[in-house]
Amino acid sequence: MGQIQLKQISKSFGDVEVIPPLDLHIEDGEFVVFVGPSGCGKSTLLRLIAGLEDVTSGSIKIDGNDATATPPAKRGLAMVFQSYALYPHMSVRKNIAFPLKMAKMDQGEIDKRVTDAAGVLNLTDYIDRRPSQLSGGQRQRVAIGRAIVREPAAFLFDEPLSNLDAALRVGMRLEISELHKRLDTTMIYVTHDQVEAMTMADKIVVLQSGVIEQVGSPLELYQAPRNKFVAGFIGSPKMNFIEDAEAQKHGAHAIGIRPEHIEVGDSGPWKGVVGVAEHLGSDTFFHIHDTGLADPLTVRASGEVAFSYGDTIHLTPREDRIHRFDERGMRIA
Amino acid sequence: MATKASRSAARLMISPAVLLLLGWMLVPLCLTIYFSFLRYNLLQIGETPFAGWENYYWFVTDPSFNAAIKNTLVLVGGVLAITTIGGLFAAILLDRPMFGTGIIRIMVIAPFFVMPTVSALVWKNMFMNPVNGIFGRIATSLGFQPIDFFGQIPLASIIMIVSWTWLPFATLILLTALQSLDQEQLEAAEMDGAGWWSRFWFIMLPHLARAITVVILIQTIFLLSIFAEILVTTNGGPGTATTNLTYLIYVSSLLQFDVGMGSAGGVIAIILANIVAIFLMRMIGKNLDA
Numbered sequence: 001m002g003q004i005q006l007k008q009i010s011k012s013f014g015d016v017e018v019i020p021p022l023d024l025h026i027e028d029g030e031f032v033v034f035v036g037p038s039g040c041g042k043s044t045l046l047r048l049i050a051g052l053e054d055v056t057s058g059s060i061k062i063d064g065n066d067a068t069a070t071p072p073a074k075r076g077l078a079m080v081f082q083s084y085a086l087y088p089h090m091s092v093r094k095n096i097a098f099p100l101k102m103a104k105m106d107q108g109e110i111d112k113r114v115t116d117a118a119g120v121l122n123l124t125d126y127i128d129r130r131p132s133q134l135s136g137g138q139r140q141r142v143a144i145g146r147a148i149v150r151e152p153a154a155f156l157f158d159e160p161l162s163n164l165d166a167a168l169r170v171g172m173r174l175e176i177s178e179l180h181k182r183l184d185t186t187m188i189y190v191t192h193d194q195v196e197a198m199t200m201a202d203k204i205v206v207l208q209s210g211v212i213e214q215v216g217s218p219l220e221l222y223q224a225p226r227n228k229f230v231a232g233f234i235g236s237p238k239m240n241f242i243e244d245a246e247a248q249k250h251g252a253h254a255i256g257i258r259p260e261h262i263e264v265g266d267s268g269p270w271k272g273v274v275g276v277a278e279h280l281g282s283d284t285f286f287h288i289h290d291t292g293l294a295d296p297l298t299v300r301a302s303g304e305v306a307f308s309y310g311d312t313i314h315l316t317p318r319e320d321r322i323h324r325f326d327e328r329g330m331r332i333a
Numbered sequence: 334m335a336t337k338a339s340r341s342a343a344r345l346m347i348s349p350a351v352l353l354l355l356g357w358m359l360v361p362l363c364l365t366i367y368f369s370f371l372r373y374n375l376l377q378i379g380e381t382p383f384a385g386w387e388n389y390y391w392f393v394t395d396p397s398f399n400a401a402i403k404n405t406l407v408l409v410g411g412v413l414a415i416t417t418i419g420g421l422f423a424a425i426l427l428d429r430p431m432f433g434t435g436i437i438r439i440m441v442i443a444p445f446f447v448m449p450t451v452s453a454l455v456w457k458n459m460f461m462n463p464v465n466g467i468f469g470r471i472a473t474s475l476g477f478q479p480i481d482f483f484g485q486i487p488l489a490s491i492i493m494i495v496s497w498t499w500l501p502f503a504t505l506i507l508l509t510a511l512q513s514l515d516q517e518q519l520e521a522a523e524m525d526g527a528g529w530w531s532r533f534w535f536i537m538l539p540h541l542a543r544a545i546t547v548v549i550l551i552q553t554i555f556l557l558s559i560f561a562e563i564l565v566t567t568n569g570g571p572g573t574a575t576t577n578l579t580y581l582i583y584v585s586s587l588l589q590f591d592v593g594m595g596s597a598g599g600v601i602a603i604i605l606a607n608i609v610a611i612f613l614m615r616m617i618g619k620n621l622d623a
Contacts, residue, residue, distance in 0.1 A: 050524060052520050052523070052524070071523075072520075072523050072524050073523060073524060073525070073526035073527070077524070078524065079520075079521065079524045081517045081520070081521055082517070083515060083517050085515065085517035085518045085520065085521035086518075087518060087521075087522075087535070087536060087539075088540075089539040089540070089542075090535075098522070098525050098527075098535070099524075099525035099526055102522075102525050102526040102527045102528075102531060103526055146521075146525070150525075
């Protein structure tokens with residue numbers, strides 16, 4: 001069980017209100033990702049749920065029980081920190097066993113659970129090493145091992161992959177997703193990387209300066225962003241925003257069109273000059289200048305399209321994929 | 334860029350300093366060893382004949398030698414215990430965010446800058462004097478018999494004075510070490526269900542092991558040669574109650590004018606200090622490797 005309910009919780013540090021009152025409901029077994037630019041309060045929100053920070057007002061319910069004033073250890077949540085926070089003087093085995101030892105569990109049971117966790121996470125060969133003798137990915141797995149042995153109601157991840165290199169990050173992303181499917185436990189995951197959010201989440205919570213901008217599944221956010229901030233934050237490369245005359249045509253203050261929804265060809269309503277091209281093999285991203293719309297306009301084309309710097313090309317936006325926004329940046333349905 | 338040329342140049346450049354330090358150390362050491370084998374008393378003018386191991390024999394069999402060894406150990410051990418445990422406690426308290434942290438930290442470190450003679454005199458006359466000292470006054474006003482510190486508990490009094498000087502040193506080093514502890518580790522331990530005591534025992538203390546080692550090693554080196562505090566307060570007395578090895582050597586060579594005997598004591602002190610050093614390095618030095 002791991003159902004978490006936040007009711008009108010807010011957090012202030014002195015006079016500074018980091019999180020204005022917000023409500024959030026997290027279902028049992030859900031993989032929820034808090035995403036937003038740095039300083040948006042996503043880590044603070046996670047720490048409020050963990051109990052490492054006290055809420056200024058509001059209440060937190062875990063599995064229906066009020067946990068607002070419960071100390072962190074008693075909430076039944078396990079946390080994986082950005083720095084992993086492994087205990088440097090303990091072996092992998094002792095690190096993983098620590099929470100069980102603190103819970104005064106029987107030694108036989110501890111050994112069994114630690115061995116199981118080490119097996120699941122491929123740590124058996126390193127079980128007697130110190131954290132300093134492990135690679136980044138292995139340390140990450142030890143930190144996860146320390147969390148899963150407790151069999152918590154929910155896992156909290158605080159930017160766990162930000163210290164890993166790109167290749168390892170993709171691997172660990174998969175491992176964490178696999179783990180979620182296998183354990184079927186609630187996971188709350190904080191990241192500033194929208195790719196992590198899109199690939200892992202059942203439900204994404206987009207935050208900006210402590211305010212929840214939108215909650216929804218990855219595809220909902222992609223297809224129907226509630227406002228310009230979410231539209232620009234989700235999706236890579238960023239959505240193109242076009243204002244003024246072109247937007248007026250669509251009866252909006254601003255329109256947005258994703259690079260993948262613009263077609264490139266010899267004819268089309270928009271015209272521009274090719275600037276920098278980013279070749280990824282499967283795709284190529286062109287930065288188009290002098291369109292009179294947005295500068296530059298980013299366009300995705302398939303990998304084999306061959307335009308060179310300075311060529312003039314025509315663009316066709318897919319009408320059904322144009323997002324319209326009003327003066328306040330809110331979506332016009 | 335350690336090329337062959339630069340390495341030999343480095344050796345050449347550093348050699349004057351090394352030679353100077355070597356001479357600085359070797360000349361007094363050799364002279365001390367040389368004197369320790371002579372019958373050399375400043376009160377007997379004339380010959381200083383070779384005496385063999387005689388000086389060593391008389392120094393070691395002197396009843397005050399045993400007392401001095403015992404006092405040295407109690408003094409060093411006592412001060413180490415008080416400063417390490419007290420310093421740990423003070424460091425944990427000072428690590429907390431509070432009002433006026435900067436000023437409080439300066440006040441805490443202040444005793445370390447007071448000269449030993451001065452601090453010993455202040456303690457002797459203003460605190461521990463049974464008639465005029467603050468402790469005496471307090472005891473009298475409460476109707477108790479005041480303690481004559483240097484008469485009744487002389488060694489404990491000296492330990493107290495020396496601890497007062499060295500507590501700030503231990504506190505400062507341990508505080509610095511404590512501040513380098515990753516806060517996420519403590520939070521992780523908190524999430525793992527560790528109470529305050531468990532966090533202290535399993536996370537803080539292992540983190541501080543190296544700093545504690547440094548505190549103990551450095552303090553031991555300095556505490557073996559405590560002298561000023563004894564000279565200005567008890568003069569080694571009553572009897573030999575506060576005579577440590579350093580003070581005994583002083584008594585032999587400068588009060589009894591027996592240079593030979595004093596030198597023999599000095600050589601013994603050097604050997605003992607080295608034994609202690611090796612012992613300490615072996616025992617806790619492994620913490621420094623990790």
